[in-house]
Each structure stands twice: as structure tokens, then as C-alpha cells.
Amino acid sequence: MTREAHAFWLRAPGQGEIRPVRLPAPGPDEILVRTRFSGVSRGTETLVFAGRVPASQYAAMRAPFQEGDFPAPVKYGYLNVGEVEQGPDDLRGRTVFCLYPHQTAYVVPATAVVPVPDAVPPARAVLAGTVETAVNALWDAPPLVGDRVSVVGGGMVGCSVAALLARFPGVRVELVDVDPARAGVAAALGVEFATPERATGGRDLVVHASATGAGLQRALDLLAPEGTVVELSWYGDRPVQVALGGNFHSGRLTIRGSQVGAVAPARRASRGYADRLALALELLADPAFDALITGGSPFAELPDVLPRLTTGSLPALCHLISYDGK
Numbered sequence: 001m002t003r004e005a006h007a008f009w010l011r012a013p014g015q016g017e018i019r020p021v022r023l024p025a026p027g028p029d030e031i032l033v034r035t036r037f038s039g040v041s042r043g044t045e046t047l048v049f050a051g052r053v054p055a056s057q058y059a060a061m062r063a064p065f066q067e068g069d070f071p072a073p074v075k076y077g078y079l080n081v082g083e084v085e086q087g088p089d090d091l092r093g094r095t096v097f098c099l100y101p102h103q104t105a106y107v108v109p110a111t112a113v114v115p116v117p118d119a120v121p122p123a124r125a126v127l128a129g130t131v132e133t134a135v136n137a138l139w140d141a142p143p144l145v146g147d148r149v150s151v152v153g154g155g156m157v158g159c160s161v162a163a164l165l166a167r168f169p170g171v172r173v174e175l176v177d178v179d180p181a182r183a184g185v186a187a188a189l190g191v192e193f194a195t196p197e198r199a200t201g202g203r204d205l206v207v208h209a210s211a212t213g214a215g216l217q218r219a220l221d222l223l224a225p226e227g228t229v230v231e232l233s234w235y236g237d238r239p240v241q242v243a244l245g246g247n248f249h250s251g252r253l254t255i256r257g258s259q260v261g262a263v264a265p266a267r268r269a270s271r272g273y274a275d276r277l278a279l280a281l282e283l284l285a286d287p288a289f290d291a292l293i294t295g296g297s298p299f300a301e302l303p304d305v306l307p308r309l310t311t312g313s314l315p316a317l318c319h320l321i322s323y324d325g326k
Contacts, residue, residue, distance in 0.1 A: 003032075007103035008302045010072045013051025014310070016303040023107050031087030031110050036095070038102045038299075039079035039126035040319040043155055043211060044234055046310040048076050052236040060261060064099040065108065077101035079126045079318075081116065091115070097128045097281060102302060104323055114277050119285040123320055127160070127289055130318070131280040132260060133232070134160035139264035141230040141256060143205055146170040150203045152196070152219045153210030154182035156317050157232055159189060159292050161207050164283065166190040174200055176218070177210070185317070188291035209233055213240040220253060228254040296320040 005021045026032045044061075047053060051071040053061050058070045068074035080100040084091045087110055096113035100106055116125045134157060143149055143165060151162045154177030165173045166189055173191040175182065176199045186193035194200065196218045204227050208219040211233040219229045220242060247253065258264070263271055295316045297305045302321060308314035 003105065005103055005105040006299075007075055007101065008077070008299075009068070009075050010049060012072045014049065014307060015072075016049065016306050018300070018303060021103065023105060026086050026107050029110055030107050031091055031113065032085045032105065032107050033080075033082040033096060033098060033100075033113065034085050034105045035080055035082040035100075035103060035299075035323045037081045037123050037126050037323065038077060038100075038321045039129075039293075040077075040102075040306065040309060040316070040321065041079060041130065041156060042309055042316055042319065043157065045077065046306070047234065047236040048074070049306050049310050052238075054237045063101065064112070065101060065106070067101075075101045075103075079129045080106075081122050081125045081128075082106075084113070095122050095125070097125050097277070099129060102299065102321060104299065111274075114274065114281060117281055117285060120281060123293065124284055124287075124289055125281060126320060127156075127284060127292055127318060128277060128280045130156045130292075131160045131164070131283055131289070132277050133157055134164050135276055135280055135283070136260050136264050137161055137207060137230055137232055137258045138164055139267045140258040141205060141207070141228055142266065143168055143171050147204040148172050148200070148202065148224070149205045149207070150174045150176055150199060150219070150222050151191075151207045151209065152176045152199075152215050152222070153208060153212075153233070154179065154185060155209060155211075156292060158207070158209035159185055159317060160289075161209065161232070162186065162191045163189045163286070163288055163292075165207075166288075174203075176222075185291045189288050203227060205230070207232060211235055213242060216240060216255075217242045220248065220255070223247075223251065223253050225251040226253070227251070228256055231255055231257050232259075292317045293320050294318065296322060299323050 078099040183193040
């Protein structure tokens, strides 16, 4: 017995459409999930939508349940929250998070989902994948008590990092972004805010997430001697140029890459992917994260929404997609 669903596909770079999908009946170790919400990751997903994934990164960028291949046609996405309609008794009726694309319903192995804690609203839970990236980044470059830390780039990832840093004892956090409107988000997260030209220097740690060469350069400029920049940006096919003269060598500065595709070495021996994602969902019990959801649209409008998100005519951090027809 099969069931029909609908999925968002990138037909060609810059052109999306909704296609029908026939779902198989779940097997003994599988579940049927009805999607309630999905989220658009404005950084990564807009690069995919614009066809700007370098050929050398096709394998690294592949999402867990992606269909098709880059640049297109491809079904891509990884922030999905739904309700289990068929499956084991311990999951049936539960709200779960899955790294699944934008689709009204889907069948996956039961091990592919993580239950959403009761304290986390389903709409907020779409941020789990982004908060997981932030968790991994802070495992890569653990701040110390009392550190002076800046986050350069107030997008989804940068704001998630800032929100977690605000919980560290004695850590003073400043969110840096070119958009002064991000000051309101920073206040909601409990951190300071500055535009790049007014950012505070002498920082022990800077997390860079602006995906611009200018942002990376500013991150380096803000460091104290022997400080570290943790680079979280994904640049796609864009070259990045920074000046490594000046204080880079004399100050013994460090640029460290961090990427969510592997568990950070500091925790790799004791944590797996499921542990990291479960921790991200627990952390989302904090209502401060609601500040990261800055817009919403019904699923049927997604082919029109993604071009606007890609060009910036529709500004957003996380754009929430709803599946109840509203």
C-alpha cells in the first residue's frame, strides 16, 4: 500500500517546484512521519538553490536524505519536524526531528529521527540542526571561564553560537553584524551587539559565521595575541582573501575550521551524531531561540519564497515552513 506526498525540488539553479511523491508502506524498522514544520537554512540552502556548490564539494554537501545530484535537479533540506503516524509504539504519535528535506510526509528508518522534548515547541525544534552546528563549534573551540568572545555574522548559525555562549559563566559575548537590526536579536539572546566598525577588540576567541572575506578579516583583527578564530562559514564557490601580514604571525593567531559533518575531535570518542542532536534539542527548551525564527510561509509557497530568500528581498534568519495549509 502506498501513499502520496509532495516534495520541494530544485528543478534548475534558481527554479524550484513541488512534485508528487509516492511513499512506500513502512517496513518493520521504519516509520511514517507527517511533516508539521520545516526550516529554510538561509545560508546553505540558498547556495544550493543558486547552484553555487563547487563540484569538489558535491559529496561533502550531500544531505542525509537528499535525492538527485548537484547542481540540479535535487531535493535538498535538513530541518524537518513532524509527527510519527506509523511505527513502533514508543514513537507513534511523538513529535520528532529529522534531517529530511521539505516534504509533506516521508518514510525513514526509526533510527533517523530524534524525539522532540516536551518542553520544546515543534516550530522551535526546526532549529535543532543549526544549534547542533553551534554545539559542535563550541566543542571545537571551547571557551574558558571569563573569556571575551565575539561572534561575527548574525545569521542562524552565528546567533545560535551566541545564544549558547551566553550560558557560559563569566563569558562576555558580543554579536557583530553589518545589519543594525540584529541588535534586537542580540538583546533577545542576552548578548551585546556592535556593527563591525564599532566592535570590541582584544578578544580571546572569535567565531566567524558571516560567509564573507570582510567578516573573516574583521574577526582576525579583533583577536588578542594568541587568540583563535573558529571559522564556521560556508563560502560555496566564492574565493576568500584575507591579509595575513600585520599581527597574524607576531600575534601567533589561529584560524580553526569547524564543520558539522564530523563530531568535533574533543568529543568524538564519547559522543555520536545522535548524542549531539539530542543535546541540541534539549538546549532548545530556552525560549530565547524564538528570536531566530523571523518569518514563515506555507509549504505551497516555497517555490516563490526561496528565490526571495536567495536574493535577500525576503530577509530572514530561519524561515519557517508550515504544512497545515496556513
